[in-house]
Structures are given as structure tokens and as C-alpha cells.
Amino acid sequence: RKRPASGLLPVVEMTRRETFSAAHRLHTYKMNKAENAALYGKCNGLHGHGHNYVLKVTLRGPVSPKTGMLYNLTDLKEVIKTSILDVLDHKHLDKDVAFFKKRVSTTENVAVFCWHQLTTALGNDAFLLAKVFVGETEKNGFTFFGD
Amino acid sequence: RKRPASGLLPVVEMTRRETFSAAHRLHTYKMNKAENAALYGKCNGLHGHGHNYVLKVTLRGPVSPKTGMLYNLTDLKEVIKTSILDVLDHKHLDKDVAFFKKRVSTTENVAVFCWHQLTTALGNDAFLLAKVFVGETEKNGFTFFGD
Amino acid sequence: RKRPASGLLPVVEMTRRETFSAAHRLHTYKMNKAENAALYGKCNGLHGHGHNYVLKVTLRGPVSPKTGMLYNLTDLKEVIKTSILDVLDHKHLDKDVAFFKKRVSTTENVAVFCWHQLTTALGNDAFLLAKVFVGETEKNGFTFFGD
Amino acid sequence: RKRPASGLLPVVEMTRRETFSAAHRLHTYKMNKAENAALYGKCNGLHGHGHNYVLKVTLRGPVSPKTGMLYNLTDLKEVIKTSILDVLDHKHLDKDVAFFKKRVSTTENVAVFCWHQLTTALGNDAFLLAKVFVGETEKNGFTFFGD
């Protein structure tokens, strides 16, 4: 790992944690009923289930010597709210969100979705986005680095 | 608060924590569409949402001088599994659970439901049940004491 | 513990968790400088320190058979915001809050303050207030039951 | 629930959280080998296992109008350290602690042990002790109220 060079701005990561509550069901049109049931188990239950998802958005970049900030937290909260929380919170992922019409709503895909939403909403600052973590339970979490 | 009397068995409370993931929607047939929307807000969203519910079951009673236990934890885990987790986990409360066909699935009512399930499953030991806590998010939780 | 009587409404407790960040210093005019330093130790530091306080407000009452709710959570959030968070969050307890001009800002007193603020804001529903918990660190917390 | 009478001191509960790490094995001389294995299951493993126990000590009493405190936290920390942590932390409950020579080291009994240690250490202030919680895992906890 590289050490700090004198005269350069320090580079930090900032992580903002939010939560949202949504319903979903793991079921893909690419497999038949029995295959879906076998692969997804209880997550394939007919009427769906739901989670309190944990979202952690991480930016990485230099600290401004004037403001002492990497990115204004007030702005980041607004970006997360409009691009993710307003779209996913208290919704049914499969029925309410177009992205999941053709993609199964695994948390892997939810993390990828959140990355795309954030890069769009961040605009010129999208290069600062370092990773997006989405936890579906206390035990299972997924991170997408944009790779 | 009363102090321990010599010669009596110590009385303790034991609490077991579990989680389950379920979908639901707040909507009651006792009100019209506009009233439901006004009262329940985003929790009334058409396609529902979901939570990772936290369940805490508390028993209260004397400690056996032979076993050092209030109640065998292995038995309590089985009671909770068959009477609550098998019924609610990875289900849609309103569509999969008969209790909520006629009752709105507020967490208040989920706590009451869990109490009834536990007292039935505990049988002759039901008098040990002291309280049931159900948390719907990190911020909101409800406790029913059987009162 | 009393068991539920048939025909009566179930009585539940609901708890809402919030946080606020504030500065304060433990120092009372009722003691001299040396006594303050001896009693409060590092909490008596000249320029003060601060905490992320955890607030848990608990109501207790019957569940409405119509709405399935003890109290509308949206209303409770507003009550907590206007009566506590708007007054204490990102403030200096001793310098910004009149209640602590004459009272030392121990967390015991913060809990009592929150109770008084809530009973006023709840108005006719104040009888539902069961307890207020205020945590000052991960290790120390205080509860006031209005007694 | 009784409401505060004017002129009386407010009564609060204060809770201090600590942790300690210890080994133990569930095995009682009051049963034979097969009975122990059947009752305690994996907790009866020959060489023992261990836990990071969580301890929560709760005092209940009036707030001093002079100091704003129920009990000096510095003193409570010292009481807990000398009477519990120094005795149980990084120890083998069954082999290092006399109390468990004749009593099986269930967490029920650990909670009762902690209560006795605290009442002795608190001396004249022992009447303030309201409850002792001991958690053995994230899922199982036990509370003793001195009853």
C-alpha cells in the first residue's frame, strides 16, 4: 500500500448508512417452476417476503483543504434519498421497480442497481463512488465496487 | 420491589432472540381506500413491503436446583420455531397467515399473534410466558405482556 | 402478572428509538471548583465534551380494533421531533437549553427533561407515556418512568 | 403506573453495561453422564467451551438534587470490577470460581451469582440494585431481580 506523499491532499473514504424496507420474491422466468423452487428455496415462496435492507454508500477522494470535507454529507443524503430510498423504500422490488422486471431481485442485483442509480445521480462526481454495500439480513451482505 | 426470601428458588427471566423476514401491507377493510392511505401512509403502498422482524420471547419462573435452568433452551427454540418461525418466516403476513385475514398486520397485532401462538405451543408451561417483543425496524418495536 | 381478560383490548408497549448529538459539561454552581472536579472527573473538563445520545420513548396502551395501532407512529415521530430533537440535537445542553441553566446536565436529568417535554407535547395522550430511556454511551443508560 | 408527585425526587434507573470472557461446561453431579449429555447437549462437551458474556447492572433510586446523579458512575464501575469482572473475566467458571463448584454454571446461576456479589460490594447501597442481566450469546439472555 502506498504511503502519503508530502504536499498531496489526503484521500479518505466516507460511508453513509441508510436502511429501507421492501418486499420481493426470488423467481426468474429463465427457469421453470420446479427449478425456481429448487434453487431459491423459501425465498421463492409464492406471495413473497421482505427485508429491512441496510445500504452503505462509500465515496473515495481527496479532502478539500478549505472545507475539510470529501463531499458534503447533506448533498450525499439527498443523492441517496432521491436515487435509491424514494425508489425502493416501502416498495415491492419485483412489482414496483422496472429494473427487476427482467432481473431476479437477488441482493447481488440490488447492489448493482444501487450503484447505477448513484452514478447517475452523482453526475460529474460519479468517479468518487467507491463501493455500495447492501445487507439483506443481519447475516448476509453484498458489495459492488463497479467492477 | 420485593427482596428474595431465604429458602425460595430464585426467579429469573430468560429471553430468546430470533429473526424472521416477511412481507405485509397495512390496509384494513374497515376503512375506505382514501382513509387507509391517509392513516397508514407509505405502509399502505399497493404492492406491500417487508421487514426483518426481530422477535424476543421472555419466560419468567423459578430456577430448578437440579438443572440450574428455568426452561430448557433447546425446547424453547423448538417451540418458537414451530409456532412462529415456520408460520411467519419468508411469508406474506396478509396472504399466508389466517390470523391477518381479518386483522391489519400492524406490529402491535403481530406481537399479540406471537403471544397466542406461544401460549398454545407451550401448553402447561404457558404460565411462564412473560412478554413478547416484536421489532419491525431498528427504530420501532412493540411488546405484549398478555394483558 | 395478570392474564388477558376476554373481551378486553390487548395492551401493548411501543418503543421508538431516535438519536441526537449534543455537547455538555458536568458542573454545578452548588459546589466549588475543586468539588466539581472531584465529583465529575473527566466529565468536568473545562471546555466540555459530547455524546451521540440514544433516546427510546415508550408508550403503553390499548390497541385500537379499527386501526390495529396503539398510537400513530407518524404522530409520535413528530411529537419527539418537535419536543426533543429540535431542542437538543446539535446543541450544547448547558448553553442552549434553559432547563439546564440551573440543573446539571447529567443523563439522569436529561431523561427527566425528555419526559416533561413529551408529556407537554402529547397533551391529552400524555397518560400513554410509560418510560423514557436516554443512553449517553454504549455502556451507560438511564430510564425515567415519571415516578 | 403512578405519576410523579410534586415535591418528590425523580426516581430513575441507571444501567451499566460490561463484558467478560469465560470458559465453562454444563455438567452437574446430580445426574449421571448420560443424563448430563441428554439434558445439556453440546453445552456438555467434555473440554468445555466459552462465551463473551454481556453484563448489565441496573440500579434504581432517587436523583440527588445537588449532584444530579442516582449513583456515581465511577463508583459503580469500581464495584462491578472488583465484585464481578476480577472474579469472572478470563476465567473458567467451573474451575476458578467457588460458587460453581456445587452449582452448574448455567447463565441463570451466573446472573444469581452476580446479584449476590453486587449486593455484598454495594454494602449499604445494596437496596438500590434493581436487576442484573447476563447475556451468554447474542440470542440468549437472563435477568435476575433478586426475587
Add this chain to the structure above:
Amino acid sequence: RKRPASGLLPVVEMTRRETFSAAHRLHTYKMNKAENAALYGKCNGLHGHGHNYVLKVTLRGPVSPKTGMLYNLTDLKEVIKTSILDVLDHKHLDKDVAFFKKRVSTTENVAVFCWHQLTTALGNDAFLLAKVFVGETEKNGFTFFGD
């Protein structure tokens, strides 16, 4: 950090969290009694102590466009259970696990042990293993990346 190339599968990390409870003692035959006591302090206590260890297993790889999954969680849970939990949970690390007969049971070494167990159990999928975290208390944790 590299950005996603169009047409490539998204690469994510998935982390599964488990816990296990075990006893152990820090003591190595490579040092004498006094040296062991000096180096390991209270962790060298004669009869050992124990922990609720937290285990986090992280896989890294592409998301299948068919299943939306990096790796089937049901399979990962089984891999972790048979290769780690069945071996370490409710055991004495030094007495019950061959790996620690010749190696001191520091959490550094526990993390390395878990990595080796997982790579064996994962078989042809071992290349997916990205890191293993083992926490021994709420304050101390160790991560092994296979380096």
C-alpha cells in the same frame, strides 16, 4: 480503481456472518511458563477462558446472469457449517482441534485455520474465497486474505 467494462458480468462480494462459542488458552511450548505469562497476560490463565467468536466469510466473483447469484447461499451455509462450525463450536480449541495442538490459538491463527478449512470444503470454488474475518470480542477482530 477500475470501472466496469461493458459486456462483462458484474463482480460482487458476498459476506456471510456466523458465530461460534469456544474455550481456549494462549500458551505455547516455544516459551517457558514465565515467558508465556508475560506475553499473553490474562489470556494465559491456567484453566482457560472463552469467547463468542464472530465469523465473516467473504466470497468474490461474477454474478450469474441466469440466477442473479454469485454463489448459492444455502451451499455456502453448508460449507461453513461442516468445515468450521461443526469443528469449532462448543469446543475447546486447544484440546479438541488438532490444528492447535502445535499452534497457539491466537485469533490470527484461528482466521488462518478457517481459511484452510474453507478452501478445502469449497473445492473447485476455492478461488472465490476473498477473506475470512474472525472477531474474538466486540473490540478485537482479525482478517486473513490468504496472503
Add this chain to the structure above:
Amino acid sequence: RKRPASGLLPVVEMTRRETFSAAHRLHTYKMNKAENAALYGKCNGLHGHGHNYVLKVTLRGPVSPKTGMLYNLTDLKEVIKTSILDVLDHKHLDKDVAFFKKRVSTTENVAVFCWHQLTTALGNDAFLLAKVFVGETEKNGFTFFGD
């Protein structure tokens, strides 16, 4: 990611978590009053506020085959105490800590400060320092890698 080479010592990361409570105010002499208020919002409140900061210090290096340790945890605790906790805990960052006389006390800068304090205190072992995380609330955290 590179795989372990036979014959080399395993390289691990160890993370120690601590907390400290401090007051501060976001306000920089590089902007006027209105600009400070606009940029920092409620964090610019005249009398300041405070936080329970969470500190996580991560070292990275080889595990000694003799001791099984990366770095003695007792030593790391002492390093953190003298270089960070004694300087920041129960202090006002802006008024008590020279580093923040000329730098605004954003958590970005607190993380950078902690890094510098640790590298000095670690002396010849400073190359082991991998990252420093400082959380200001449950929702916002910042990491500095020395870059």
C-alpha cells in the same frame, strides 16, 4: 488477489475498536459567518455539539510463528490510549487540540489526525498501520489509509 505462497508467513489484518466522546463545531476561518452557516448547517451551531466517536485502528503484517501474533494487543491498546484517547476523549476538539486550531474538525480531518498520532506512537512499527476508521454517528464514518 494473490494466493498464499508456501513457506511464507501468513499476513493478517487486526482491528482494534475504541470509543471516545468529544465536543466540536464545524467552523473555518477561511469562510465568513454566512458561508460557514450555509456549508455546515446545524453542525455550525454557535455553542457546538458532540459525538461518541468510534475509532477502529487496523494493522496489517505477518503473523509471528513463535507468538502467533501480528502485534501484541496490550501494546496496541497502550499506543491508542496515549496517542489518541488521552488527547481526544472528553475534550473539545477545537478548543483543546492544537491540530484543530487551524483545521476544521470534520471527521475526515479527525481520521487524518489519528493516523498521524498513531504513526508517531508506533515508531518503527508504523509501517504496520493499514487504516484508521472514525465514525461520528451510527450513520457516518470515514477511513484514512495514509494515502
